[in-house]
Amino acid sequence: MIFDSAKNLDFYRNLGMDGRYEKAVDFLKNTDLESLAPGKYEIDGKNVFANVTEYTTVPWEEAKYEAHHDYTDIQYMISGSETMTYARIDELAEKVPYNEEKDVVFYDNENPGLKVVVKAGEYMIFNPWDGHKPKAAAGEPAFIKKVIVKIKEN
Structure with a gap:
């Protein structure tokens, strides 16, 4: 995390394999993120793509821990702020088994984790071994816009 x-x-440009992080960083730096409509944006086929989302955050207890087997997430806040929580997957109890088609597994909410308020222009990077819980309110529920850049790791 x-x-x-x-x-x-730019510090993260050379992580990973096959220049995938470089493509993700270039997308984040060279795109007018605020003007993007919600949806999926191809950057490098299935290796690197972005999902732009808008929603109202929810109370921390209603947000869900998740993890991915194949992709790293760069969760970049475009506007607003939310609380993202991190916990190692070996410290979480599986609640919904891994869905290969969606590359996601969900965990219970028993672990308080490490909570970080992420504001516009900030991001968290979650690797496949990182349990993460996005969508939680930073105080009262509020409308946010963010982009999640997905980087294939295997």
Whole structure:
């Protein structure tokens, strides 16, 4: 898990394999993110793509821990703020088994985890071994817009 701000994106350019992080960083730096409509944006086929989402955050207890087997998430806040929570997957109890088609497994909410308020221009990077719980309100529920860049790891 990594928490950082837009000014440091270039630091992560050379992570991973086949220049995939570089493509993700270029997308985040060179795209007018605020003007993007919700939806999926192809960057490098199934290797790197982005999902733009808009929603109202929910109380922490209603948000769900999740993890992915094949993809790393860069969850970049475009506007608003939300609480994202991190916990190692070996510290979480599986609640909904892995769905290969959607590359997601869900866990119960028993672990309080490490909570981080992520504001516009900030992001968290969650690798496949990182349980994460997005969508939680940072205080009162509020409308947010973010982009989740998915980077294939295997």
